Amino acid sequence: xxxxxxxxxxxxxxxxxxxxxLSQVELSMRSGVHWTAISEYERGVTTPSLRTLVNLAAxxxxxVGDLVRGxxxx
Numbered sequence: 001x002x003x004x005x006x007x008x009x010x011x012x013x014x015x016x017x018x019x020x021x022l023s024q025v026e027l028s029m030r031s032g033v034h035w036t037a038i039s040e041y042e043r044g045v046t047t048p049s050l051r052t053l054v055n056l057a058a059x060x061x062x063x064v065g066d067l068v069r070g071x072x073x074x
Contacts, residue, residue: 005071007044009053012067014042016060030059 017027017038024042028035033048033055040046048056050064057064 006047010042010044031055
């Protein structure tokens with residue numbers, strides 16, 4: 001389990017985006033989430049809201065639960 005949930009969520013977003021060969025701009029266009037916000041999430045600077053996670057999950061082709069599974073409360 002992670003002691004830094006925002007960083008873990010961001011790493012999961014980045015990893016899946018890379019697996020799909022998407023740039024941050026492409027993910028932004030598909031999700032409706034601004035690319036600068038995606039950058040902040042991926043770096044663990046900020047934590048996406050549940051609504052944002054839902055918007056990101058579809059173009060990343062994952063379940064929202066996959067992005068947060070196993071995280072410790074913070």
